[in-house]
Amino acid sequence: MFVYILYSEERSRYYVGQTADIKNRLKRHNLGIVPSTKSGVPWKLVLQIEVLSRSEVMVLERRIKKRGVKRFIDDHFGV
Template sequence: MKYVVYIIYSEQLDGYYVGQTYDLDDRLKRHNSGRSGYTKKGIPWKLVKTILCNSRPEAVKLEKKIKNRGIKRFLEDINIGM
């Protein structure tokens, strides 16, 4: 099963969130409906970046790498900084 690591951005919070999922459309709907605890204060969230992974362990590893680097710095490294 393919997994996606995604980064979303909230103008309201001026902040980013990184996560991983196998159903990106559903996950984004959950973030923007307020059903996701951490992200409900930042609605609306905009999708900034997706990275396709071959497995959940690969996606979890990449998500952790991005969090450790810092989402903003990671995006700057790949020239997507906002």
């Protein structure tokens, strides 16, 4: 399972999600199939974090959203 972060230059926004298949999920986002991201096409994969279980995925996704995606990236990987 993966927690992933996408970025849309079109909207200047991040999106956080979870999946078992990153390649297929990114394709669905960029085809406009996912309602919450269809207005930001194209989306670029910024970060993917693999975790061992669904429960860990849910905890990490919630933590990222609560902190704010940009802050989470900056805190762990950035400036």
